[in-house]
Amino acid sequence: MLYAILCYHDEDFVGSWSKEQDEAVMKKLAVVQEKLTQQGRLGPVARLLPTTAAATLRKEDPPLVLDGPYAETKEQLLGFYIVDCKNLDEALDVAGDLGAANPGGAYEVRPVGVFRPGGLST
Amino acid sequence: MSEADTAWIETALTSARPQAVGALLRYFRDLDTAEEAFQNASLRALKSWPQNGPPRDPAAWLIMVGRNAAIDEVRRTRKQQPLPEDDQAISDLDDAEGALAERLDGSHYRDDILRLMFICCHPQLPATQQIALALRIVSGLTVKQIARAFLVSDAAMEQRITRAKAKVAEAGTPFEAPGAIERSERLAGVAAIIYLIFNEGYSASGDTAEIRKPLCEEAIRLARLLLRLFQSEPEIMGLTALILLQHARSAARFAADGSLILLDDQDRSLWNGTMIAEGLALIDKAMRHRRSGPYQIQAAIAALHARAATPEETDWAQIDLLYGALEVAQPSPVVTLNRAVAVAKVRGPQAALDLIEPLASKLANYFHFYGVRGAFLMQLGRNDEACVAFDRAIALANTSAEAAHIRMHIDRLIRDSQPKQGVARQGAKAT
Numbered sequence: 001m002l003y004a005i006l007c008y009h010d011e012d013f014v015g016s017w018s019k020e021q022d023e024a025v026m027k028k029l030a031v032v033q034e035k036l037t038q039q040g041r042l043g044p045v046a047r048l049l050p051t052t053a054a055a056t057l058r059k060e061d062p063p064l065v066l067d068g069p070y071a072e073t074k075e076q077l078l079g080f081y082i083v084d085c086k087n088l089d090e091a092l093d094v095a096g097d098l099g100a101a102n103p104g105g106a107y108e109v110r111p112v113g114v115f116r117p118g119g120l121s122t
Numbered sequence: 123m124s125e126a127d128t129a130w131i132e133t134a135l136t137s138a139r140p141q142a143v144g145a146l147l148r149y150f151r152d153l154d155t156a157e158e159a160f161q162n163a164s165l166r167a168l169k170s171w172p173q174n175g176p177p178r179d180p181a182a183w184l185i186m187v188g189r190n191a192a193i194d195e196v197r198r199t200r201k202q203q204p205l206p207e208d209d210q211a212i213s214d215l216d217d218a219e220g221a222l223a224e225r226l227d228g229s230h231y232r233d234d235i236l237r238l239m240f241i242c243c244h245p246q247l248p249a250t251q252q253i254a255l256a257l258r259i260v261s262g263l264t265v266k267q268i269a270r271a272f273l274v275s276d277a278a279m280e281q282r283i284t285r286a287k288a289k290v291a292e293a294g295t296p297f298e299a300p301g302a303i304e305r306s307e308r309l310a311g312v313a314a315i316i317y318l319i320f321n322e323g324y325s326a327s328g329d330t331a332e333i334r335k336p337l338c339e340e341a342i343r344l345a346r347l348l349l350r351l352f353q354s355e356p357e358i359m360g361l362t363a364l365i366l367l368q369h370a371r372s373a374a375r376f377a378a379d380g381s382l383i384l385l386d387d388q389d390r391s392l393w394n395g396t397m398i399a400e401g402l403a404l405i406d407k408a409m410r411h412r413r414s415g416p417y418q419i420q421a422a423i424a425a426l427h428a429r430a431a432t433p434e435e436t437d438w439a440q441i442d443l444l445y446g447a448l449e450v451a452q453p454s455p456v457v458t459l460n461r462a463v464a465v466a467k468v469r470g471p472q473a474a475l476d477l478i479e480p481l482a483s484k485l486a487n488y489f490h491f492y493g494v495r496g497a498f499l500m501q502l503g504r505n506d507e508a509c510v511a512f513d514r515a516i517a518l519a520n521t522s523a524e525a526a527h528i529r530m531h532i533d534r535l536i537r538d539s540q541p542k543q544g545v546a547r548q549g550a551k552a553t
Contacts, residue, residue: 012134012137012138012347012350013134013137013138015137015178015343015347016133016134016137017133018129018133021129021130021133039310049403050346050350050400051350051398052337052346052349052350052353052362052402053403053407055407055410065410066317066354067353067354067359068350068353074178074179078532086209103130103134103176104176
């Protein structure tokens with residue numbers, strides 16, 4: 001079963017990390033990712049640019065484009081992972097491992113219905 | 123508590139600071155009291171958070187604790203009553219924190235932060251004081267850090283900030299919620315100060331660039347913060363895009379010896395692609411609003427440079443047009459001078475020279491004017507006149523870095539325009 005693990009955090013806080021803090025977190029996350037890659041369980045991973053760079057299209061007629069993210073929340077969606085897990089417990093374990101890399105924030109664990117890996121590579 | 127813990131808490135305090143100090147300022151209507159209350163709350167956070175874990179909403183926690191501490195302080199000095207132990211008060215607070223955070227009036231926070239930023243750019247303050255005050259109050263940098271970034275002594279910086287605070291207190295702070303026009307005026311003032319902070323870092327010469335780089339990073343953080351508060355303001359998008367696109371080049375801007383590397387000579391693989399992506403996304407968004415402004419136009423120019431994989435791919439014709447729009451939006455001889463560089467690329471040196479000739483009296487003491495003018499003259503083969511202009515440029519250079527910069531500019535143009543001819547130049551000795 002594929003799970004999307006959605007990373008939420010306070011963008012102002014993350015945006016205030018020093019370069020060193022940011023690199024330290026990424027390094028810790030890379031360890032978790034590497035383990036999952038070894039096990040052949042890691043799909044696409046994305047770190048999103050700040051919500052200030054986002055625009056939202058409302059499906060009206062004609063469509064309405066608004067600046068900013070869809071929802072104004074205390075914590076913002078900052079990135080996501082697609083991971084292959086047996087069940088929710090296992091997915092929560094992965095989220096826990098990822099969460100250990102930095103203080104605060106939350107991970108939403110959501111089963112994936114349709115998955116098309118696509119052919120993009122960066 | 124480990125050092126890493128402390129560092130994370132410090133970061134959380136920094137990120138909560140504008141909102142918390144802004145709210146405390148609204149309560150106490152006095153900057154010093156607000157700052158003191160925040161300091162107090164920060165000290166308690168350093169004690170309490172490692173034990174109890176960080177609160178879900180650090181800003182709300184700091185506002186409550188800061189406000190209570192200040193009120194207790196007033197009571198204590200009035201009645202001389204013993205207070206309950208700190209820890210008791212804090213644990214009560216933690217229990218109630220979730221509920222409190224929800225009850226805190228969140229609707230004020232935009233104007234709180236804007237007000238806090240705005241008082242730093244009081245028109246009566248000189249720019250140097252505005253910047254120092256903003257970095258101290260909004261960013262929470264220490265006097266020592268700011269002094270270091272501005273290459274002055276701690277004592278001098280302390281004095282600068284004290285003077286600025288005194289002037290702000292004297293002028294009075296506007297506490298009523300701003301109307302639409304006033305809000306946009308405040309936004310413009312705050313945008314200007316963020317740009318000033320950025321420029322302080324960006325215009326540093328090679329030997330101080332590293333020391334002053336944090337100013338660029340802080341300006342970007344503040345710009346993103348402002349944009350999060352006012353998501354549909356195209357000029358704030360433009361400002362944020364502009365400084366991101368400029369800062370994206372920082373790793374390529376200086377040679378090992380600290381000398382400046384011109385745009386055309388930079389190793390573009392050293393440009394920060396993530397920052398460029400963010401800058402381009404923002405300028406794309408801003409343009410959709412069809413409400414142009416100086417920051418957007420400058421960002422659009424920076425975007426054209428960023429989009430060019432090689433200098434040859436630069437769309438100079440478009441840059442020329444954008445500078446034309448900037449001349450209308452924000453007329454200044456320096457803008458025209460910049461435009462002339464694009465004109466030279468598109469329509470040749472004579473057209474560029476015709477464009478800048480009328481500026482001679484206005485820019486009589488501006489070293490770049492003579493550098494650029496000399497370059498155009500040289501491209502036209504008028505070498506004697508070019509040499510006169512170059513000498514004048516070097517004589518006007520304020521620093522050896524500026525002189526070196528001009529000389530580099532000159533050298534490159536000699537290379538570009540006269541590849542087979544070395545031209546002897548007087549005045550090319552180091553100043």
